[in-house]
Amino acid sequence: MAAKTPILILGATGYIGGSVLARLLQHPQAQDFDITALVRNKDKAQKLEAFGVRAVVGSYKDDHTLVEKLAEDAHVVFQIVDADDLPAMQALLQGLQNRHERTGDVPVLIHTSGSAIVIEGQDKGELVRERVWDDTDDAALAGISPAALHRNVDAAVFAADVAGYARTYQISPGTMYGAPAGALAAAGVQHTHSIQVPLLIRAALARGRAGMVGRGLPRWGNVHVDDAADLFVLLFDAVTARGADNVGHGTHGYYFAGNDEAAWRDIARAIGDALRALGRTRDAAPTPFSDAELAQYFFSYEIGQLWGTNSRFRASRAKALGWEPKHTTADLLASIRPEVEAIIRESKVAKRRSWLSRWWRM
Incomplete structure (x- = not known):
């Protein structure tokens, strides 16, 4: 009997993370997944356990030793909880490096960033900038200021891929909207509002x-929560089916999530x-x-x-992967x-x- 794939979800009770987890639980290969979620309270942990998820109570922000250990135990990590916490990301990456050095495995990290990374100044509501960023323009993305929102964490994720101990992918949604549907939302496990x-x-x-x-x-570009969650799972499926080295990763693995703008x-x-x-x-x-x-x-x-x-962009790389978002402005x-x-x-x-x-x- 083949071993199950150990998957860690950080942000499993969140607006996006809950929608991703719901899809993994309904995935055609769900029986082959061993899913662990880090959650902040015992009540939601118990509810997740009822769905067959191993729930560990702790804080991504504060429990760095725990985050490192959980990451070391996972082949795939979905980081869908905080785009700006560099110390927590460093703990996560240390766990992935530990895993690689201990087992030889090259784990996979799918990290959630945000399209705010392409904001180009304080426009104060007074102008529409002409530039529309494209996620296939690697040179332009590489030139984003180190001071841009989310950039310090993104840079650490890129560096892990360059170092070779992990294969990393980054999904950057624009304005998110919509009410998540499904069992996790109905059970009160998942947050149902964006920001x-x-x-x-x-x-x-x-x-x-x-x-x-x-x-x-x-x-700003925008995306429905269901379409965004579909992209996370599509990327996961592509990496699983083709192999991590055969899907754009690292600096070539930046995926905007947006289908329209408003x-x-x-x-x-x-x-x-x-x-x-x-x-x-x-x-x-x-x-x-x-x-x-x-x-x-x-x-x-x-x-x-x-x-x-x-925050204007095109999700060209995501759509080339096969992503077909259904919702518009x-x-x-x-x-x-x-x-x-x-x-x-x-x-x-x-x-x-x-x-x-x-x-x-x-």
């Missing part, structure tokens, strides 16, 4: 009107339309965020400015009202739980 659009929605609900940075002119003002207007339809605002037209609002709703003024930048805009409704419902539940907790302590 960029939900933060805009929460800011709009708090201020009583949709908002945008400046005039909202810049554009202007921030169009997303903001769709949020405004949803708020007006739900009786949360009188005017659907978005207005510019003030500096104070950017600091209040987006963690800091500097982070808030990211919603006023351009029309689906992104159509997803916004259900997302608004879900966030409102969750806010009501959270307030009710907070009230009950305070009442119980009286």
Whole structure:
């Protein structure tokens, strides 16, 4: 009986990671996988165990010794939890190097970066940059500034491939949207919200009107969570079927995930339309965020400015691999009202739980 392939998923309960795990559990070769997931709480660990996943409780951010050991025990690692934690990535890579030196195996790392890596300055919502990056343009990607978002972690991943102790691949999604479906979401294991659009929605609900940075002119590539998860598994299948050296890897293994692009003002207007339809605002037209609002709703003024930048790209390498995303910007805009409704419902539940907790302590 052949040994099962040991697979480690970091971010298995997350928005993307849960969707990838759900596909692996339904994979035609699922019986040949030995899947381990690192999770932060015992409740979700127990739920994952019910799906046949070995769940280890710990933190990618803080438990570096554990991350190193788990990586050493895996032939394939899906890193889908944090694109910017260099110390954690270094621990993961050390584990892969340990495995290679101990067994001779060349493990596979599929790392999640982000299309923010091609942001070219603080556009403050006022311009559309003409440049559209292509993931097959290796020379252009190699010239990205070391100071770019995610770049320090990406560079460490590239270096591991050059060193030869791992074969590395990087998937960089743009703006993600959509409600994950499937058993993990239904069981409450998986996060069901992305980041960029939900933060805009929460800011709009708090201020009583949709908002945008400046005039909202810049554009970002976007991808539905289901299409993104399909790309992760497609890449995994290609590496498994062809062999890791026969699929673009390292600096030739950068895969953008996006099928369309949208202007921030169009997303903001769709949020405004949803708020007006739900009786949360009188005017659907978005207005510019003030500096104070950017600091209040987006963690800091500097982070808030990211919603006023351009991240334009083509997923040529991904599509050459056989990726066929189904969703477009029309689906992104159509997803916004259900997302608004879900966030409102969750806010009501959270307030009710907070009230009950305070009442119980009286």
